[in-house]
Amino acid sequence: MLRGLYTAASGMLSQQRRHDTVTNNIANLNTPGFKEMNAVNRAFPDMLISALGGPDPSDGKLGKLNLGVFAEENLMRMGQGDLQQTDRRQDMALMSDITVAGIQFDASGKYVDPDTGEVTYKPEAFFTIRTPEGERYTRDGSFKTLPDGTLVTSDGFEVVDKNGGSIKIDDIAWEQVTVTGDGRLVDSTTGQALANSPQLNIVSVENPNLLIRKGDGRYEYTGDPAGIRQLNLADPTERVQVRQGYLERSNVDSAQSAVDIMSALRAYEANQKVVQFYDRSLDKAVNEIGRV
Template identity: 50%
Template sequence: MLRGLYSAASGLIAQQRRHDTVTNNIANLNTPGFKQSDAVTRSFPEMLLAMSRVNDTQRTEIGRWNSGVFAEEAVISYRQGDLMQTNQPSDFAIVSHIAVPGLAFDESGKSVAEDGQVTYQPQAFFTLETADGERAYTRGGRFLVSADGFLTSAGGHRVLGVNNEPIQLAPNVSISDWTLADNRRFIDANGVDTGVELLVSRIDNPHELVRSGEGLFRLTDGAAAVQPIAGADNVQVMQGYMERSNVDAAQSSVDLMAALRAYEANQKVVQFYDQSLQKAVNEVGRV
């Protein structure tokens, strides 16, 4: 009897985590460059149930049974978000459609070969330097200029150039005086190349990234080396634009309702087992 109780309890936990993932997506619906997460639910390994009598070598197989489900992970969707024109010179948006020869990617950015090998579409990210000197990556290009002239993220992390040094404006120079060219180099108000080029990094397997808060990602240990995007990569950085969150509000609402209904169904199963156990103890046990 308790097997069903454990299955229902695992379902409650899985749906709660699914609910938390969806609500986090909805909360970041207006966060620039935010990438949606999708909860992946898997079942526990199957078990073969059988019955046998004491001291009897024969047994009767009942069938296979899954002992429950669990929310294994939250997979990030790196689908391109819509662009919104802001006309703010410190706002930047990445439009990334990096191709890999011989591969066709679906909407989720995944290509599956005939032998089952999965290849993920490379993605482009702004490169930041955190306060502890480590690299971080983001698609949220709503930047600011600090009091000492550094181009920073909203969280105060400095934006890096291709020389791996933070981008800093000269004294008495405004970011509105700089224009980003197609080659990602800044041009001043006189049309002269400033010598500063925005570093946009290519991550060949974006699923090696983990969230670290404030819209930032960090690479996991043992991840492949990161390279600046090349001229052949189909990547464009647009100034005066902002990439919006790629969260699908309508689908998130449906997923939220589905998680709630599934949670209620598992809750009713737990209540049923609770009532059955109560009868077994208070009524059957008394006889």
């Protein structure tokens, strides 16, 4: 009986975690570049009940019993968000549709080889920024400039150019700067590159699931350094473009989030009623049956 009580309680905890995840998604509906999170439920380690011992571990097994579920991780959905026009020259958005030869990704950006079961994830493009902890990556292009003309993120971290340096505009105003589709900064009146020919450092992350959220739209890459490569946006086969005067909106589906939050609430209530049933049963067992 207690096993069922623990199972229902674990269900309540997992639905609470799912509810919190969806609530966070809804709270970031208007956050530029925000990527939706999905809570993943997994079974507790299976309990194997053995009736007979023997050299073959499969001998004598009566079966396996799961002790409930646990929302142990949140996975990002890295799909492209809609673009919102702002007409602000320091706002930039990435249009990313990177392909891999011979692979057709599903809506979640994943491909499973039918023969080997190997999983391949859709690469995604990111701006590169510099923080005191090292390089980080973001899709939030709501940039601004410091008094000395250095291009930084909304919270003050430098945007990195292709040579690993900062991007500094000190000879002309930003109203005269045009950012081309391949990330180059040029003088809008002459069409010529600015001093030092600054160009945004746009990188491709081969497996976005290896990114860790660091807050405020920043990500840290924890995989093999070979999994990140600098993109040449002048090559049309890269299928990535910079759009000046636009921001990428959150990719959260507000309608689906409303459905998910109600589903989590109903599942939580169902598990709560199971806990209440077990509580009443234990009460009877202790106070009524025990007295007889």
